[in-house]
Amino acid sequence: MSNATLVLLITAAILAQVAVFGLFGWLRQRAQLRVLERRGEGGAGGAVRMVGKPEQDQGLDPAPVAQAPAWPGHREFVVQRRVIEDGNGAVCSFYLSPADGQPLPTYRPGQYLTFKLEVPDPTGGPPKTLVRCYSLSDRPRTDCYRVSIKRVPPPPGRPDLPAGVVSNHFHDQLKEGSRVWARAPSGHFFLTQDSVLPVVLIGGGIGITPLLSILNTMSDRADPREVWLFYGVRNGAERIMSEHLKTLSEGQPGFHLHCCYAVPDPDDLLGRDYQQQGYVDLALLQRTLDFRRHEFYVCGPPAMMESLVPALAAQGVPAADIHYESFGPASLNTRAVHVSTTRANTSVVRFSRSGKTVSWDGAAASLLDLAEGQGIVVDSGCRAGSCGTCQTRIESGAVTYSQAPDADLKPGHCLLCISTPTTDLTLTL
Ligand SMILES: Cc1cc2nc3c(=O)[nH]c(=O)nc-3n(C[C@H](O)[C@H](O)[C@H](O)COP(=O)(O)OP(=O)(O)OC[C@H]3O[C@@H](n4cnc5c(N)ncnc54)[C@H](O)[C@@H]3O)c2cc1C
Ligand code: FES
Missing domain, CATH: 3.10.20.30 (Beta-grasp domain)
Structure with missing residues (x-):
């Protein structure tokens, strides 16, 4: 075979390959468009x-295409274990195993479960069906899911109003062996798997829960990305899973823990228990992080969300690198957080x-x-x-x-x- 024929054959083969890849790409794009249209x-x-x-x-994250839920409707769970996680006794973790005994599907760390509960009416009327979301607070496992729930009191200065219905129902009524119903994990706030950017987790109060799931998953998978956790609470008594976070920060050189206490207790020691008095703010991030591009995950109370998310954007952090989630009406003025x-x-x-x-x-x-x-x-x-x-x-x-x-x-x-x-x-x- 002459050289010219060989070159012609190779060129034809390359062109055929490009055409096949192009066709696959086009078909995939068409399929995705159809899903969106449906x-x-x-x-x-x-x-x-x-x-x-x-x-x-x-200026928000791009819209992900919704995925089919891992199971249709609601699935029954049994409370296997309850663990109080903070010094105030206000946050309790519930370990939930599936009543059908079948392995649980994985989820994206940062996602949540949506519960449907029948809650008795304190005035004696028929029970009410209420829906609430709780973030999965641990890495995915096949035998159980974990949620960590804070007991919600009446708003400050309004003891006349009833306390949070579902959070208190979980704390007071759901014992080991109790049953609850939940939809499959969902939500668009989750760790980007294919990124190589260093990860900055910023959690305020109970907003730490989805970040714990991200952190534990990264630790379990020996994810090579560097991670910072900025965790804001009032004081040491409010902080949850202190020992676990301490163990992670001591054992993993790529993990940096920064706790900010707004109003430290006399027992709380600067440098040992917390790194800054006050709130997690932009100045702290600027002092602590280097000039590299980072991926930010923010979940916290209104004041934190409404100040930090727009501030990060104003600093030139690309919208695609800022992920955030709020815990619903009680904790968010949605519009204030929107970047534009x-x-x-x-x-x-x-x-x-x-x-x-x-x-x-x-x-x-x-x-x-x-x-x-x-x-x-x-x-x-x-x-x-x-x-x-x-x-x-x-x-x-x-x-x-x-x-x-x-x-x-x-x-x-x-x-x-x-x-x-x-x-x-x-x-x-
Ligand atoms: C995606 C997502 C993830 C979440 N993850 C978590 C999590 O991991 N952990 C967690 O603890 N929470 C989480 N939440 C919050 C949770 O879903 C509930 O919003 C929270 O537990 C409060 O529900 P509740 O039924 O206890 O309170 P509600 O009964 O909804 O009451 C909320 C507040 O309203 C007050 N109130 C009652 N009546 C009145 C009235 N008439 N006027 C004014 N105020 C009134 C109550 O005192 C209370 O302070 C999450 C929320 C979302 C959306
Ligand atoms: S779909 Fe949950 S409040 Fe709208």
Whole structure:
């Protein structure tokens, strides 16, 4: 065979390979687009569509495509073990094993479980069904999941109001052997697996739970990335899993623990128990971290979220490197955390049951925020499109989602917590 023929043959082979790869890539992209389109269908009575990566316009993380849940509906769990985790006795870990004895699926560290509980009515009425989300606080295991729950007291200065219903129900009523029902792990706040960037975890109070899952998973997998944990609490009594964190920081040179106590107790020792008096703030991050690019994961109370997340963005940290999660209405003014504004349009939103009509001016982060701002009571759980609690019927008009919904949707319904109107809209609310 001549040299020219050989060169021709090799060129033809390379071209054929490129064509095959190109075809596969195109097919995969088409399949992904179809999933997005299917997720965006509204069905009879109303329309819903996915917008192309709106969060990037807003400076948020890109919208991930929702994954099918690891099991449909709710699965029954048995409380295997309870462990009090802090000096105040306010945080209890619940180890939950599946009642069916089958191995548990893995999850992405940072995700949460959505529980449905029947809680007795203290006034003697019929029990209420309530939905709440709790982050998985440990690395994935096949025999049990762990959640760590803080007992929520009445708001400061309002002892007349009832304490948090579900958190106190867990603490007071759920003993070893008790049963609970939960949906499969979900949520979009989780460790990026394929990144090589050093990881910065910033947790305030009970917001530490998803970060513990990330940390424990990285430790278990001997992940080579360097990790910083900035953990803000009032004092040593509020800090959870102190011994575990101490062991990790002493045993793993790539892990750096920085505890900030806002109001240390006389027993708390600077340098031994905590590294800074005050809050986790930008100045501390700037003093501690080097100039490399880092990936940030933030979960904490409103003050922390509303100051740190925009501050990181203002410092030029790319939006894709800032991941954050809030623990719902009690702990977040969603709009204050958004790095920039939502799109305004001139839609008019009518809530048919409450008889209220409002203009959409983009000031609310979602239709859920808009409804609550009007004093309309809406059931909600995750506020992230996962639990399905805020599902509402669209009588007319269309909405768009800021991220792909995880929850199963009835035709003609939308999830208020992740949607905004694109036309005039009437909702059965
Ligand atoms: C994704 C996600 C993950 C989460 N992970 C965790 C976790 O790992 N650990 C954890 O502990 N929590 C977590 N949470 C928070 C949790 O889901 C609950 O929001 C929390 O436990 C409070 O629920 P509750 O039923 O106890 O309180 P609720 O009954 O919902 O009450 C909340 C607050 O409202 C007050 N209140 C009651 N009535 C009134 C009234 N009439 N007017 C004004 N205020 C009133 C209560 O006193 C209480 O302070 C998470 C939330 C989300 C969304
Ligand atoms: S509150 Fe959970 S899906 Fe909207």
